[in-house]
Amino acid sequence: MKKLIVFIGICIAGTSMGQQYKSFPMWDYTLPVEQRVNDLVNRLTLEEKVGQMLNAAPAITRLGIPAYDWWNETLHGVARTPYHVTSYPQAIAMAATWDTASLYMMADYSATEGRAIHNRAIAEGKDNERYMGLTYWTPNINIFRDPRWGRGQETYGEDPYLTAKLGAAFVRGLQGNDPRYLKAAACAKHFAVHSGPESSRHSDNFNPSLHDLWDTYLPAFHELVVNAHVAGVMCAYNAVNGQPCCGNDLLMTSILRRQWKFTGYVTSDCWAIDDFFKYHKTHKDATAAAADALIHSTDIECGTSVYYSLINAVKTGLLSEAQLDTSLKRLFTIRFRLGMFDPVSQVKYAQTPASVLESPEHDDHALKMARESIVLLKNSDGVLPLSKKIRKIAVIGPNADNKIAVLGNYNGTPSRVVTLVEGIRQKLGPDATLIYEKAINYTNDTLLSYRDLTPMLSFKGSPGVQAEYFANEQLEGAPLQTLIEKDIDHYWTEGQTPAPNLKTIHYSARYTTFLKAAATETMNFEIDGDDGYRLFINDSLVIDAWTKNRWGARPFALPVQKDSSYKLVVEFYQNEGNASIRVKVGDRVKTDFAALAARLKDVDAIIFAGGISPQLEGEEMPVKVPGFEGGDRTTIMLPSVQTKLLKALQQTGKPVIFVMMTGSAIAIPEEQAKIPAIINAWYGGQRAGSAIADVLFGDYNPSGRLPVTFYASDNDLPPFTDYAMHNRTYRYFRGKPLYPFGYGLSYTHFTYSRLKMAESARKGTPVNVSVALTNTGEFDGDEVVQLYVSYPAEANAPVRSLKGFQRISLKRGESKEVSFTLTPEDLSLIDEKGNSYQPGGKAVISIGGGQPGKENAGAENVLSQTMMVR
Structure with a gap:
């Protein structure tokens, strides 16, 4: 395999060793990087230069320069790749470890897996695809100033000092210690003064005081830029003092480039340059926006095509070509430092084999960090640890067996995820009885009781569904792949593909099947999808969520006659991000709390796994349910249905332990007063269930400490859009918190x-x-x-x-x-x-x-x- 990779690495440069460009200084790895970069940039045409300033930079075949997509993520393990990888606890959970050495190791392991993925992608001819590169747009070192922000889970908490130290450890681990080559390139984001709300982030303008700017919002960026030597910086969507961050005099020119002397590259957040003229209204058009962003040293546009306007900006005199050259030299310096223009034999990281993916030591470290992250919030009368001699235990709640919840957002996909139910089952062994019931959703007590559709579905006499996958979003042309699948129930994270040879983004699908009714009845269906979908029954359009009103599940009722056949066709397309399409049938059933409690009367202990989920909080999400909107939270209180269920469980008289999963602070004053034992388990990664079980049963002494303040109620919070730090975070809050920053109990003293x-x-x-x-x-x-x-x-x-x-x-x-x-x-x-x-x-x-x-x-x-x- 090594010989194959070496051969491919050489052939990236071109189709034959005899081509003239191989003699250019840019390809001579014995020369200084600066000389090679200057040679390369001087050979580019204006149009070629501009193309290299987009996140998806095209190949320049006449010079042997391969295509490259700068966009990749590794927040807590390599994210969105189609390959199985190790998924560590979410960033806020890693912050709760207060362990810089563990964070350094996690980043080092992630870079190792990232190198293996990149090398494999080269071998498979996919190295120019998104999520295959070595430039990771991580870490997120914004200050988690308000617990309502859905992306706070991606940060290291509310404190500038803790954030700076953890962020620096991550950068050093990811970038490696080789004197010549970067193992991978980190990127500090989002510069700056950025922490929600998600719904208005493209148009927000904040005017922080100079005190708050330098005391709270900038220290972590200073640490990563000046001391940790981070390779990249991402500028934020919002404006500061009336100027968009990617075109900001104070942030980009005065502070980043002049005061801090940053020589690395800057990328815009994705589609942030569009915001200059679409939402901020600070620039008249794309050309003006692109020119101003470049003047302020934004080197890459992540997004659509605004930077193509740089060609016109140069031709009309708004910019000089030399200004483009400055950015291009920064960009190619990073690529050269990653070894992308050198023989594989010269770059030790380029020899990383695929066998490192999900290695045992990486899995062990995921377990270690998950254990370290768990915060014991309450333990009255020594309820914990539980005895492993327990013979009957109940594990109840929406997070008890939810693999999505423990993986957080910006995640990769491991081949195995241990949920809490699985972790406790493994801990107690086959002789113990474990009762699992979901019981409720996060915000309501009505569950869908699903029925199995598969026996009713067929296509041309064979069981299942015909699935046609198209390499575009419009179902155009012949399908790239046609498969027979058992049903229409799919969920793919970013970087995953639903069919062989299909790219991970910008595709569509058509599913065709015939349903043969087993009885005469009205069947209650539900269809849900992302990004757009539509449903046809007997060739008539029944639900159209292709372009409008796309978000949320759609119910529909279908009266059927026994043994009659009904043609179902579902179409959907994927644009960016995760993708899903699901058709289910069932009935909505309201949970009877009293009956549930009665069923649990003879258990030894009850574990309630609640809290919230990355299905509710995250980046610019289409969620609108009580307590949550657009990815953010409208209240920090635990959803009332969970409080109600916990009260019912307490009526059993059995010990009730509340395992709370969350990416942000939750107010639980009633639970703190009445529930004997509470642990906060965050989103713990692929070994979350094992780690929680270790803590619950005393095989690990909890040692996590809160990286954020847990307030008692919404009344403790200033307005979400107020960026002044007065009465925010433990540093300025004058009230009494429910659990303070730095808090965490132990089984010892x-x-x-x-x-x-x-x-x-x-x-x-x-x-x-x-x-x-x-x-x-x-x-x-x-x-x-x-x-x-x-x-x-x-x-x-x-x-x-x-x-x-x-x-x-x-x-x-x-x-x-x-x-x-x-x-x-x-x-x-x-x-x-x-x-x-x-x-x-x-x-x-x-x-x-x-x-x-x-x-x-x-x-x-x-x-x-x-x-x-x-």
Whole structure:
């Protein structure tokens, strides 16, 4: 296989070794990259240059330059590829580990799998397709300032310091440590001041104060650009101070390029340049938008074709061709650093075999991170851990056996996903009885009781459905593939394809079958699809959701006569993103909570797996149900139907454990008051069920800590569209949270003692802090030691700010000294003009298992000392 890959790698350049361009300096791998890039760019025509500034850059065959699509994702494992990959916990869950070493390793493993996919794609001639490249538009380091934002699950939480440290670890792991080649290219997004709402993101304009900009929204970007040397930056959809981010004087020119001296590439968010003239109305047309984005050093347009207007911009004098060259040199520098123009024998990463995909060590690490991410929120009277001698257990709820929920969004597809039901079944073994019932949906108590359609379906005398797949969105021409399938019930994530040789986007399908009724009745059908679909019965159009009103399932009733046959034809098309088309038949049944409780009267314990799901929260989604709209949340309260069910389950008198899955903070004041044990399991990745079972039954001592504040109610939140940080996040919130940032319980107990630090310090000098940590409980476990700094006398300063953390493993009875060094930057604040300064006077240093304060876990062991700064 290696010889084949080497051969293909050589032949990327052209069809024969004797072609003239092989002698050009651009192809001489012994020369400096800068010289090679300059040679390449100088050989391009204007039209060729512009083509290379689109995310799907075409091939330039006369120079041997292969086509390349810059668009790829690896938020928590390689995403949207057609191959099976390892799926780690969602980003917010990885943030809950507070483990930079684990995050570094996860990124390193993801880059390894990404290299294997890219190499395989080269061998299969698919390396120019989306989601096959090595430029990953990850990580998302926006600040999760408001729990209603559906994409907050993609971030590392609400704190700039934690986000910066985790993001930097990810970048270093993904990009590798080779002095010459990048293992993969990371991209910090979305620059900047971007965190919802999703419904208005294309037209929003925010005017943050200079204090908030430099104190909250920019520190993580600074860390990744200046210190971690991230390869790319993605500019955001929204405008800041009246200018779209991708054409923003302050963000792009003054800060990113001049102050931070960023030399990497910038891509627009997808279709963000269109927004200049379509939604922001700041530019008159595509040419003006494209020119301004380029002037502000946006090197790639991800989207449709606005950057084609750069040809006209140069010809009409809006731009010089030399300005294009600056961007092109940045872009090709990245491709050269990825080894794309060098022999495979020279690039160790290009030799990564396909066997690394889903390797055992990657699966083990997915389990490790899932375990570390789980936060124990409540454990009254030692309900947890449960005994493994339990003989009968009930696992109830919409997340109990939901594989979509544990995978989060921007995910890849592993070959095996362990749900909570599976994890508990494996833990207890065949001798225990496990009762599983979904019981409710996330927001209502009416379930569809489905019937199996397959015995009634046939096509030309054979069981099933004829499926015709077309390589376009319009069902045009001859189908690329014609298959016989058992039913019409499909869901494909981005990067998956429904048929051999069909691309992963921009396709359509027609399904034809004949239904033979088993009885005379009215059959209640439901059809749902994405992106557009329509249904014909006996050649008459019954439902048309092809272009309008496409979102949501459509019910329809079909009166049928026994043994009569009915022709069903379903057509659908896929544009971008996930794809699905489903036709089901059944009856809606309202759950009887009292009857359910009665069925569970003799179990030993009840696990309720609830919360929410990436099916409800995420990027610009077509969802509109109580509590959720457009991908965002309209309330942070747990859906009331879940509270109602939990009350019914408590009436059994059996121990009830609430396993909450979510990508954002959920307000659960009633549950906190009444449910004896609560864990937050986030979206835990492919081994989520195993990890949760390990925690529930004591094979792993929970050690996750919250990377966001869990507020008590919606009343604690300022308006969603208000980007001022006043009363937001633990740094500025003056109320009482339900669970504070940094919170998390353990099955053991940690004691802090012997805080050592100077009583005074001079400005501009580092400060050393140490503390003794002892595991005084009965279990081995991990503690996350957290260090906070506050300046009580400084107006408008944060209540406190995280400035150090370490995850420490201790056997029971074991002690360790934990040390930190606070830099002058750590001890500084931001003034109203956005400038950094170090205050004089009293600074309070707190170190322990959470924030100081009686409401915090382990707060009796948080030690604080005042230091005078002169």
